[in-house]
Amino acid sequence: MKRKQHIEIPPKIILLILSGICIVFMIITMVFSKSVPFLNQICGIVLVPMERGIDSVGDWVNDRFEDIKESKRLRQNNKELQEKVDELRQQVRSLESDQSELDTLRELYKLDQKYESYSKVGARIIATDNSNWYNTFTIDKGSKDGITVDMNVIAGDGLVGIVYSVGNHYAKVRSIIDDTSFVSAMFSTSADNCIVNGDLKSIEDGFITVDHINKDAKINEGDELVTSNVSSKFLPGITIGYISDIELDSNSLTKSGKVTPAVDFKHLEEVLVITKLKETGEEPELTAPKAQDDASGDADRKNQDDASGEAGDRKRNDAGTKEE
Numbered sequence: 119m120k121r122k123q124h125i126e127i128p129p130k131i132i133l134l135i136l137s138g139i140c141i142v143f144m145i146i147t148m149v150f151s152k153s154v155p156f157l158n159q160i161c162g163i164v165l166v167p168m169e170r171g172i173d174s175v176g177d178w179v180n181d182r183f184e185d186i187k188e189s190k191r192l193r194q195n196n197k198e199l200q201e202k203v204d205e206l207r208q209q210v211r212s213l214e215s216d217q218s219e220l221d222t223l224r225e226l227y228k229l230d231q232k233y234e235s236y237s238k239v240g241a242r243i244i245a246t247d248n249s250n251w252y253n254t255f256t257i258d259k260g261s262k263d264g265i266t267v268d269m270n271v272i273a274g275d276g277l278v279g280i281v282y283s284v285g286n287h288y289a290k291v292r293s294i295i296d297d298t299s300f301v302s303a304m305f306s307t308s309a310d311n312c313i314v315n316g317d318l319k320s321i322e323d324g325f326i327t328v329d330h331i332n333k334d335a336k337i338n339e340g341d342e343l344v345t346s347n348v349s350s351k352f353l354p355g356i357t358i359g360y361i362s363d364i365e366l367d368s369n370s371l372t373k374s375g376k377v378t379p380a381v382d383f384k385h386l387e388e389v390l391v392i393t394k395l396k397e398t399g400e401e402p403e404l405t406a407p408k409a410q411d412d413a414s415g416d417a418d419r420k421n422q423d424d425a426s427g428e429a430g431d432r433k434r435n436d437a438g439t440k441e442e
Contacts, residue, residue: 237394240391
């Protein structure tokens with residue numbers, strides 16, 4: 119058996135047909151209403167319900183058109199509001215960036231006042247290595263701006279590091295947290311000397327290490343460490359950080375501990391380069407490796423002290439030290 123095809127008539131066609139029938143009846147009524155009186159009654163019975171239905175359909179269609187117009191209007195309003203929200207968010211981000219930059223400049227100004235006796239050049243960090251820490255980085259000032267090797271770099275509340283390489287319009291800086299960094303330091307409270315060592319592993323926990331502290335040094339937890347007068351490359355009195363976890367070494371002659379740096383080495387943007395070099399009467403060393411090569415046959419200072427057992431007999435200003 120063949121299945122009967124089901125024919126569907128679109129609603130628009132049905133509406134047109136009904137409208138056509140209504141129009142025909144209306145014409146007939148107008149033409150023949152006087153000659154055929156009962157025709158008015160028939161047309162009234164047929165047309166009135168149809169007219170009501172058509173009116174209802176018309177009202178529904180009109181409502182749908184109004185809904186569509188309202189929907190378009192709401193979408194347009196929503197788009198405009200979203201654009202305003204995006205613009206406001208951008209303004210907030212811009213204000214936050216400006217506030218951060220302002221805070222950084224305030225810190226640098228405060229630092230500039232703290233070490234006002236030293237002339238300085240402001241610089242922006244433009245590159246760093248792949249580390250999460252600013253242990254070595256590049257600044258946007260170079261020899262054309264008066265920058266030379268061995269100039270000290272500061273930011274935050276104290277010492278960042280030292281310039282170890284210079285180009286015409288850039289310079290590279292090695293910070294005190296770098297594994298190759300050794301800084302002759304002293305306690306601001308007692309003037310006892312010590313060595314601050316860079317350590318990229320321990321800085322993950324927020325500290326670097328300090329050793330070669332005389333066992334009789336009068337020091338306490340939280341005491342400030344600054345660059346030493348006998349440092350061969352660092353200018354004296356620059357804040358390095360604050361000591362904690364002081365312990366007596368196994369040789370019973372020296373102490374060691376942890377240093378919390380005065381600088382946030384994860385969030386550096388702007389620095390100050392002190393344009394004055396430490397006056398030692400010696401020829402400047404270009405890099406830390408060369409300083410190590412020029413040790414004139416001397417053993418590593420730390421090993422020499424441990425071997426001799428005399429912690430207070432070190433020569434920190436010797437040109438052959440590993441200090442930056």
